[in-house]
Structure formats: C-alpha cells, structure tokens
Amino acid sequence: MMYAVEMQGITKQFGNVLANNNVHFCLEKQEIHALLGENGAGKTTLMRILYGLYRADASEIFIDGQKVEVNSPKQAIQAGVGMVTQHFTLVPTLTVAENIVLGYHNKATVSKNEIEASVKEASEKYGIHVDPASLVRQLSVGERQRVEILKALYRNARILIMDEPTAVLVPQEVDVLFESLLRLVKSGLSVIFISHKLNEVMAVCDRITVLRDGRVTGTVRKEDTTQQQLANMMVGRETFGINRQGTRDTGQVIYSVKDLSVINPQGLKVLKEVTFDVHAGEILGVAGVSGNGQSELTEVLTGLLKPTSGSVTLDGKDLTHAEPAEISNAGVGRTPEDRHEGSIGDLTVAENLALEELDKFTHNGMLDNARILENAKKYIAEFQIKASPNDRLRTLSGGNMQKVILARALCRRPRVVIASQPTRGLDVGATEYVRKKLLSERDRGAGVLLLSEDLDEILSLSDRIAVIYEGCIRGIIPAAEATAEKLGLMMAGAC
Structure with missing residues (x-):
C-alpha cells in the first residue's frame, strides 16, 4: 500500500530525554488518524519533525511513496503538509485574506481585491466559510481555526496535522470542525489528529496510534478497540478518572463574592451582580460555555482586573481591589486559565516555582539560588x-508545565484555590493527577473554586455547581441533583 505519509525509524533526543525512540508511523490516504499519548509521550515532537520544525537524529520520511527531506516548514508545505496548532499563528490586525496569503506570494505587491477573490474562491472550493475581508481580531476562536485550516489548504496541503484542535473550542465549534474534517477527507485530504480526548477520537477517527515514553505501543482501528483499552495503551491501566462525588458535609463559608460587576472598555457589562459563597472543604464548580464571563471572573478574583462594583472577601478580609501579591499572601492559590500566561517560559522550573515567594528566597537583596534549587527539588518530587530544576519551563510538556503551576499555587497550603480550566489540553494521566490534587485540597479543608468548560469534570469533582451565562449566575445547585441535560439548558440560558 502507498501511504500518504510513512515515517520510519524516527529518533529524536533532547539532552537526556529520548522524545522519539525508533518510531514508525503510517497515515493512509483519505483517513483521519489519531495520535494519542500522555503529555511528553512524543506526539508533538513527531509531528514537528514531519512539519520541518525539528530535525530528527535518525529518520526516513516518505510522502505519497516518495522519500523526502523535510528540514523546514517551507519544505513541508512544498511536499503537501500543513499544520494547525492550538495556539494559532495569525496576525490579529490583518484581514483573513491577508493572513492566508502572507508569505505565500512572491510578488512585490498584490491587489487587495485580487487576494480576497482568491481566498473566497478557496473558501467555496473547500466548504470552509470565512469572510476574506474580516479582521482576524474580530473573529471567534472557532472562526480563527477555520482560517488556519483554509490557510493550509490554500497552500495545496494534502496532509493536514491538527494538534489538539478542540482544546480551545466550545462544543458547537467542535461539531463544525468535525463536519469540516469529514467532508475534506471525502474530497481527498488525509488528517493526523492529535488529541487527549478519547471520546472525540472514537467519534471522528478511523485509526489510532498510541505513543508512550517516545515509543509506539500500538496502532488500532477504531472499531477494534474501546476507550478503556486506549487508556491502558496510553497510561498502562484501564481504569482512570474520578468517580462522581457524593453528598458531603462542608464547613463554614470562607470566601464570599457579592454583587460583582465588571464593565469592559467597550462599555459592555461582562459580569452582572455575580454572587456566590465557597465553604471550607467543598468544591464549587462554575460551568458555562466559553465567553460567558469566566475569564473576567477569574481575572477579578486573581487581581488582574478591577471590578466596577461588588465585593470579594476571604475570612472577612476585603480583597475586592487587592493586587495579585496581596491576594496570594491572604491565602488564595491560583492556577491561571492559560498556563503560558501564568508562567515565564524562558525561566527555569526552579525560578518559576519561586516566582510568588521571591521574598522568601531573598537575602540582603540577592536571590538565594541554593534555596531556590532545594525548593524546586522538593516540589518536583x-x-x-x-x-530538572534547571530546565527551561518552555521545554516541558503541557502536563508538566501545569504541575509546576499547581505546585506553586498549593505549596503554601492556601485557604482557597481558584482553579481556572486546570486540565485544558492535558492527557488522561495528567488530568487525573490534577483532579486528585484538587480533591486532596478540598479534603484538607480548603475551599476550591473550579471554573471549567469540561462538563464531565464539573460533574465529577463538584459538591455544588453554579452556572454562568452572559455574565450572570443562572443558579447554584447541589451536584447530586445535577445532570448534563439540566446544566446544558442552564448554560444555554433556557432555564
């Protein structure tokens, strides 16, 4: 059989880490092939080699049966390979058409009408509907992703790599993406689909290859496997996840948010009299479709955004207008919505772990690097x-980066933990680890505010569930009374 892509003997080492160890991977023509594995298993490294972002230490790559050298993205594009990552590479101040043709035309000047007509023609050809004249900054996340896909197809990609494509999408946008991919595959495209979400893989993919510790543990057809078997291939066991919480006794109210409102720079009220309490020893989940005020609520509660009105108190202490350092010192542990924004990639793991306690590691105006190193060794273990303590944070997988942020948030045994999208983009192993840590904080007596767009996560971890819709809390119900259907109606503003 002639494959769309065949990668043989792929080996790549970073220092002492063997990211890919003699990997063999084949993509059939007109299939959607999932690439599964824990964070750090080697999936993204393998695809970056195919796309020319990394050079393998040893490899043979064949595209449509022809051996190719791929030493740059330009060579990959010329070979018919396109890649769409979860962190888009679009210029917000340019139009859709300008982004799509950027770097592709060799002409000194191009006509705006000409490129818009060309992009419109491509949009209609591939059934990916975008407005060529729209500014990218005005688009939703789902629309931006469609622009990235169209950009790859515009460059005549026959093979499309999708790296965690649903991580930033709401459920409705996921459905649109899957419909687009299935339609494009029927017209001749071959897709490599990197994902941590087993239910999505089983819904849309034809075959699945699993990586663990840089090696292939198996390739199976969807109809010949189950989610439990895939989990076993990924993490070495079939049972994983957290069982739904039962009814529990909780302590007194320790964290109160009253009538919190925020008006954004455009004059829109993005939070509207938000009110809730968090008890000691409970997890209060906040469910909602992306864009309904969760980001603004997180920013207010962590000191990054000042509210227009309302109050926030912890054990009776007013934190409404406090700065981030004051909030942290008052006993609030914070995991940010975007782990890249909550850390500094060019600093080491040790330095990132010390960021919120620099005073503790300072002596006579100088940082005590020995103590910073010892602190890092403790929390790494x-x-x-x-x-390693001296690894640059940007070199870590998403799961390990999230563990660094979690360690920094929990190391001072906070009274309240604000966990915003704590498992977004993580594999099943890392997800289970983070969720167990949040449960252990609750069992220790801390209050946990969990903001998540993952409804299964909300239902599994929460003691009570609040639903946010268009900046308002639509209701708060005990988790024992909640169902996905009931919460879905509340999240859509239907009840």
Whole structure:
C-alpha cells in the first residue's frame, strides 16, 4: 500500500530525554488518524519533525511513496503538509485574506481585491466559510481555526496535522470542525489528529496510534478497540478518572463574592451582580460555555482586573481591589486559565516555582539560588514533575508545565484555590493527577473554586455547581441533583 505519509525509524533526543525512540508511523490516504499519548509521550515532537520544525537524529520520511527531506516548514508545505496548532499563528490586525496569503506570494505587491477573490474562491472550493475581508481580531476562536485550516489548504496541503484542535473550542465549534474534517477527507485530504480526548477520537477517527515514553505501543482501528483499552495503551491501566462525588458535609463559608460587576472598555457589562459563597472543604464548580464571563471572573478574583462594583472577601478580609501579591499572601492559590500566561517560559522550573515567594528566597537583596534549587527539588518530587530544576519551563510538556503551576499555587497550603480550566489540553494521566490534587485540597479543608468548560469534570469533582451565562449566575445547585441535560439548558440560558 502507498501511504500518504510513512515515517520510519524516527529518533529524536533532547539532552537526556529520548522524545522519539525508533518510531514508525503510517497515515493512509483519505483517513483521519489519531495520535494519542500522555503529555511528553512524543506526539508533538513527531509531528514537528514531519512539519520541518525539528530535525530528527535518525529518520526516513516518505510522502505519497516518495522519500523526502523535510528540514523546514517551507519544505513541508512544498511536499503537501500543513499544520494547525492550538495556539494559532495569525496576525490579529490583518484581514483573513491577508493572513492566508502572507508569505505565500512572491510578488512585490498584490491587489487587495485580487487576494480576497482568491481566498473566497478557496473558501467555496473547500466548504470552509470565512469572510476574506474580516479582521482576524474580530473573529471567534472557532472562526480563527477555520482560517488556519483554509490557510493550509490554500497552500495545496494534502496532509493536514491538527494538534489538539478542540482544546480551545466550545462544543458547537467542535461539531463544525468535525463536519469540516469529514467532508475534506471525502474530497481527498488525509488528517493526523492529535488529541487527549478519547471520546472525540472514537467519534471522528478511523485509526489510532498510541505513543508512550517516545515509543509506539500500538496502532488500532477504531472499531477494534474501546476507550478503556486506549487508556491502558496510553497510561498502562484501564481504569482512570474520578468517580462522581457524593453528598458531603462542608464547613463554614470562607470566601464570599457579592454583587460583582465588571464593565469592559467597550462599555459592555461582562459580569452582572455575580454572587456566590465557597465553604471550607467543598468544591464549587462554575460551568458555562466559553465567553460567558469566566475569564473576567477569574481575572477579578486573581487581581488582574478591577471590578466596577461588588465585593470579594476571604475570612472577612476585603480583597475586592487587592493586587495579585496581596491576594496570594491572604491565602488564595491560583492556577491561571492559560498556563503560558501564568508562567515565564524562558525561566527555569526552579525560578518559576519561586516566582510568588521571591521574598522568601531573598537575602540582603540577592536571590538565594541554593534555596531556590532545594525548593524546586522538593516540589518536583512531590508533584511528580518530569523535569530538572534547571530546565527551561518552555521545554516541558503541557502536563508538566501545569504541575509546576499547581505546585506553586498549593505549596503554601492556601485557604482557597481558584482553579481556572486546570486540565485544558492535558492527557488522561495528567488530568487525573490534577483532579486528585484538587480533591486532596478540598479534603484538607480548603475551599476550591473550579471554573471549567469540561462538563464531565464539573460533574465529577463538584459538591455544588453554579452556572454562568452572559455574565450572570443562572443558579447554584447541589451536584447530586445535577445532570448534563439540566446544566446544558442552564448554560444555554433556557432555564
């Protein structure tokens, strides 16, 4: 059989880490092939080699049966390979058409009408509907992703790599993406689909290859496997996840948010009299479709955004207008919505772990690097972070980066933990680890505010569930009374 892509003997080492160890991977023509594995298993490294972002230490790559050298993205594009990552590479101030043709035309000047007509023609050809004249900054996340896909197809991609494509999408946008991919595959496209979400893989993919510790543990057809078997291939066991919480006794109210409102720079009220309490020893989940005020609520509660009105108190202490450092010192542990924004990639793991306690590691105006190093060794061991203290944070997998942020948030045994999208983009192993840590904080007596767009996560972890819709809390119900259907109606503003 002639494959769309065949990668043989792929080996790539970073220092002492063997990211890919003699990997063999084949993509059939007109299939959607899932690439599964824990964070750090080697999936993204393998695809970056195919796309020319990394050079393998040893490899043979065949595209449509022809051996190729891929040493740059330009060579990959010329060979018919396109790649769409979860962190888009679009210029917000340019139009859709300008982004799509950027770097592709060799002409000194191009006509705006000409490129818009060309992009419109491509949009109609591939059934990916975008407005060529729209500014990218005005588009939703789902629309931006469609622009990225169209950009790859415009460059005549026959093979499309999708790296965690649903991580930033709401459920409705996921459905649109899957419809687009299935339609494009029927017209001749071959797709490599990197995902941590087993239910999505089983819904849309034809075959699945699983990586673990840089090696292929197996390739199976969807109809010949189950989610439990795939989990076993990924993490070495079939049972994983957290069982739904039962009814529990909780302590007194320790964290109160009253009538919190925010008006954004455009004059829109993005939070509207938000009110809730968090008890000691409970997890209060906040469910909602992306864009309904969760980001603004997180920013207010962590000191990054000042509210227009309302109050926030912890054990009676007013934190409404406090700065982030004051909030942290008052006993609030924070995990940011975007782990890249909550850390500094060019600093080491040790330095990132010390960021919120620099005073503790300062002596006579100088940082005590020995103490910073010892602190890092302690939390690397305790939180099972697969890294060395002196590794740059940007070199870590998403799961290990999240563990660094979690360790920093929890190391001072906070009274309240604000966890915003704590498992977004993580594999099943890292997800289970983070969720167990949040449960252990609750069992220790801390209050946990969990903001998540993952409804299964909300239902599994929460003691009570609040639903946010268009900046308002639509209701708060005990988790024992909640169902996905009931919460879905509330999230859509239907009840």
